[in-house]
Amino acid sequence: MYQIQLDSITKAYPGCVANNAVSLSVREGEIHALLGENGAGKSTLMKIIYGVVAPDAGTMIWRGQPVTVKGPNHARALGIGMVFQHFSLFETLTVLENIALSLPKSFSKDKDALKQKILDVSAKYGMLLDPDRYVHSLSIGEQQRVEIVRCLLQDVKLLILDEPTSVLTPQEVKVLFNTLQTLASEGCSILFISHKLDEVKSICTAATVLRGGVVTGAFDPRVTTVDEMAVAMVGADTPLDQHYPRATGQEVFLSLANLSCTTYDPFGVSLSNLNCQVKAGEIVGIAGVAGNGQEELLSLISGETLADDASMVCFDGHPVAKSGPGERRSLGLGFVPEERLGRGAVPDMSLADNALLTASAKGLVTNGLVDNKAVKVFAKKVVDSFNVKTASILSQAKSLSGGNLQKFIIGREILQAPKLLVCSHPTWGVDIGAAIQIRHSLIALRDQGCAVLIVSEDIDELYALCDRIGAICDGKLSPIRNTDEVSLTQLGKWMAGEMTPSNEVVETAHA
Amino acid sequence: MDIDLIANILFATLRTGTPLILIALGELVAEKAGVLNLGQEGMVLMGAVSGFIVATVTGSLTLGVFAAIAAGLLMSLLFGVLAISLVSNQVATGLALTIFGTGLSAFVGASYVGQGIEGITPWIVPVLSDIPLVGKALFAQDPLVYLSWVLFIGVYLFFKKSRGGLVVRAVGENPEAANAVGMKVTRVRYAAVLFGGAMSGLAGGYLSLAYTPLWTEGMSAGRGWIALALVVFASWKVSRVMLGAYLFGAASIMHLVLQGLGFEVSPNLLAMLPYVATILVLMILANDAAKAKLNTPLSLGQPYRPQV
Numbered sequence: 001m002y003q004i005q006l007d008s009i010t011k012a013y014p015g016c017v018a019n020n021a022v023s024l025s026v027r028e029g030e031i032h033a034l035l036g037e038n039g040a041g042k043s044t045l046m047k048i049i050y051g052v053v054a055p056d057a058g059t060m061i062w063r064g065q066p067v068t069v070k071g072p073n074h075a076r077a078l079g080i081g082m083v084f085q086h087f088s089l090f091e092t093l094t095v096l097e098n099i100a101l102s103l104p105k106s107f108s109k110d111k112d113a114l115k116q117k118i119l120d121v122s123a124k125y126g127m128l129l130d131p132d133r134y135v136h137s138l139s140i141g142e143q144q145r146v147e148i149v150r151c152l153l154q155d156v157k158l159l160i161l162d163e164p165t166s167v168l169t170p171q172e173v174k175v176l177f178n179t180l181q182t183l184a185s186e187g188c189s190i191l192f193i194s195h196k197l198d199e200v201k202s203i204c205t206a207a208t209v210l211r212g213g214v215v216t217g218a219f220d221p222r223v224t225t226v227d228e229m230a231v232a233m234v235g236a237d238t239p240l241d242q243h244y245p246r247a248t249g250q251e252v253f254l255s256l257a258n259l260s261c262t263t264y265d266p267f268g269v270s271l272s273n274l275n276c277q278v279k280a281g282e283i284v285g286i287a288g289v290a291g292n293g294q295e296e297l298l299s300l301i302s303g304e305t306l307a308d309d310a311s312m313v314c315f316d317g318h319p320v321a322k323s324g325p326g327e328r329r330s331l332g333l334g335f336v337p338e339e340r341l342g343r344g345a346v347p348d349m350s351l352a353d354n355a356l357l358t359a360s361a362k363g364l365v366t367n368g369l370v371d372n373k374a375v376k377v378f379a380k381k382v383v384d385s386f387n388v389k390t391a392s393i394l395s396q397a398k399s400l401s402g403g404n405l406q407k408f409i410i411g412r413e414i415l416q417a418p419k420l421l422v423c424s425h426p427t428w429g430v431d432i433g434a435a436i437q438i439r440h441s442l443i444a445l446r447d448q449g450c451a452v453l454i455v456s457e458d459i460d461e462l463y464a465l466c467d468r469i470g471a472i473c474d475g476k477l478s479p480i481r482n483t484d485e486v487s488l489t490q491l492g493k494w495m496a497g498e499m500t501p502s503n504e505v506v507e508t509a510h511a
Numbered sequence: 512m513d514i515d516l517i518a519n520i521l522f523a524t525l526r527t528g529t530p531l532i533l534i535a536l537g538e539l540v541a542e543k544a545g546v547l548n549l550g551q552e553g554m555v556l557m558g559a560v561s562g563f564i565v566a567t568v569t570g571s572l573t574l575g576v577f578a579a580i581a582a583g584l585l586m587s588l589l590f591g592v593l594a595i596s597l598v599s600n601q602v603a604t605g606l607a608l609t610i611f612g613t614g615l616s617a618f619v620g621a622s623y624v625g626q627g628i629e630g631i632t633p634w635i636v637p638v639l640s641d642i643p644l645v646g647k648a649l650f651a652q653d654p655l656v657y658l659s660w661v662l663f664i665g666v667y668l669f670f671k672k673s674r675g676g677l678v679v680r681a682v683g684e685n686p687e688a689a690n691a692v693g694m695k696v697t698r699v700r701y702a703a704v705l706f707g708g709a710m711s712g713l714a715g716g717y718l719s720l721a722y723t724p725l726w727t728e729g730m731s732a733g734r735g736w737i738a739l740a741l742v743v744f745a746s747w748k749v750s751r752v753m754l755g756a757y758l759f760g761a762a763s764i765m766h767l768v769l770q771g772l773g774f775e776v777s778p779n780l781l782a783m784l785p786y787v788a789t790i791l792v793l794m795i796l797a798n799d800a801a802k803a804k805l806n807t808p809l810s811l812g813q814p815y816r817p818q819v
């Protein structure tokens with residue numbers, strides 16, 4: 001029996017058709033993948049199912065009955081649950097309050113009973129949650145757990161997950177998949193939005209591929225190869241090759257020596273005794289679930305936070321831990337933060353002005369005056385060489401899609417010829433085409449002899465790019481080993497905090 | 512200073528603070544839902560003039576109070592239609608509402624200026640009101656002062672304990688997410704704005720029917736603006752709004768008392784006292800940035816357009 005059938009759903013926005021006659025059917029107990037790049041129309045389709053957006057045309061049949069979903073409440077009453085990619089959580093409320101708000105009133109009356117239910121469900125599925133914590137103090141991974149638990153507390157017949165695995169450790173992914181398979185065996189259908197084909201292949205029993213708002217393929221992922229699905233997703237012209245040769249670094253450029261830092265932010269993570277070296281001509285990756293000290297580490301390297309002892313961070317032998325970001329940039333640092341809008345770029349400023357922000361020391365300012373012509377030339381060069389799709393270099397940064405803006409920011413840093421590039425989540429939320437391009441340019445940068453440090457939650461990406469890899473957990477760093485010698489299980493253990501105490505010794509012995 | 516004087520100062524402090532509490536509580540609820548209504552002053556004046564006219568014409572103070580509330584409601588409904596339904600700029604709309612209310616109240620009230628009525632009389636609780644020092648302040652007030660305490664407790668519990676309070680906070684923090692989990696954002700915002708209007712109207716009625724039972728143009732004397740500032744400096748905390756309002760009341764009274772006692776300080780400097788004292792105290796209280804963030808309605812002043 002079909003749980004849900006969509007027939008010729010069409011939704012147009014001014015200037016673009018997000019869904020063009022999309023048809024899709026999900027059986028009871030089926031884990032159905034919805035594949036497509038950013039902008040393919042997946043999110044719009046999900047919003048239509050969930051009643052957030054009304055379609056222009058087309059019908060939806062829910063368990064044999066035609067329905068018009070009037071809104072999210074209606075959708076939930078029908079038994080449709082959704083875990084959003086951009087979480088719909090309220091940061092200033094606690095986990096308990098957030099969950100209570102989305103449940104029918106009868107649930108939320110008795111707070112203690114609800115708290116117990118949350119603890120039960122989260123324990124059952126291995127998604128530990130403290131109901132009394134404020135959501136803004138949770139990591140991205142933890143916030144996702146809130147969303148999932150929120151759905152599981154209700155009687156869901158169709159659970160929609162929008163790119164759920166991108167923030168989880170491999171072990172957590174395993175747990176999630178077990179949960180999903182249990183749910184499916186209980187008759188719940190799951191609509192699994194992703195662009196990670198390996199995952200789709202490992203748990204999904206059906207797949208529909210969208211490109212440019214149109215269905216370009218429907219597969220059984222257990223039979224179809226990853227390459228076939230990839231071609232349906234990105235078209236035949238995009239090269240998919242993602243195997244890069246490993247490199248060995250030369251001289252040490254960045255070195256962290258017993259880097260410790262106590263945070264005064266009640267929700268921050270204190271770092272204790274981090275030791276790590278990044279050599280010219282290699283890429284080092286640090287894996288870890290968000291909220292384990294990555295932010296603190298990155299801002300200590302970028303110079304946004306200063307350490308107590310200048311020698312805790314050294315660039316090419318110069319102690320810089322007490323120098324600001326400008327000074328560190330002049331020693332060859334390039335930095336790509338996690339948040340594109342707000343930290344990587346100023347949303348309301350043009351691309352040209354944003355280029356000037358970090359590249360001002362590279363000949364764009366003469367005698368204290370901005371050389372507007374040079375700024376434009378530089379911005380144009382970034383846009384051209386990194387294939388940034390934008391109307392003009394005078395467009396506001398916020399008008400670009402996530403992937404295009406990320407290409408611009410990475411391009412801006414790379415074209416300044418850094419000696420050290422520190423990159424946080426280089427391809428977070430970026431579609432495959434742009435991600436491949438970003439990865440190519442990181443590898444090219446490495447081959448030119450730049451030291452590259454990547455902090456990411458995307459394990460696959462770290463394995464594809466990094467020459468050496470480690471993990472951070474609760475403010476402590478695992479040993480950094482050659483990627484090919486680190487098994488996925490080992491990395492997962494590090495990410496969960498199982499590190500042997502002799503790490504630092506091992507690391508310094510290498511140096 | 513003898514005990515009687517102190518008792519009188521306390522009594523007057525609570526009376527002076529009452530209109531501020533009413534206005535600020537109303538504005539706090541509206542702002543918690545993400546709507547910044549700068550029209551308080553206009554709504555208060557409309558409440559004051561409507562209450563006064565109806566009480567004079569009908570001879571009923573009760574009807575007067577209800578007329579004041581109704582006037583505030585109507586004014587805020589106008590604001591709601593413009594700023595919520597038609598998604599106009601909240602700041603500009605609110606300012607326009609203040610100018611409109613100031614002018615309209617002066618116009619309709621012109622022939623009532625200088626008339627007096629018998630104001631609302633205090634409800635004196637026997638025995639308790641004879642307690643030295645605080646008896647008069649706590650148990651010999653008029654009914655609207657008691658009502659302001661009930662409303663304070665109501666709003667406090669609403670945000671502390673009820674689901675409705677959570678919904679209002681959620682809408683004020685992130686209307687898109689609130690919509691996604693199925694809340695009626697527009698409806699919640701309307702309700703919050705209307706509550707704010709009713710409270711401002713009531714405050715106006717308190718001024719023209721109880722505090723100083725008469726009508727003069729612009730008799731709210733900037734209380735709407737002070738209440739707005741109170742809400743911000745109180746970090747959107749209900750109990751701090753109350754504290755700030757009474758602090759302001761106390762400082763206002765003190766400046767009169769000090770003048771009366773013949774202090775050799777310029778009266779203009781003394782007149783600044785209430786503003787400076789209130790803002791200083793609340794600023795010191797609001798010093799914890801991490802905690803303040805938890806209370807600030809993040810979408811304050813941002814219009815919400817439902818997705819289609």
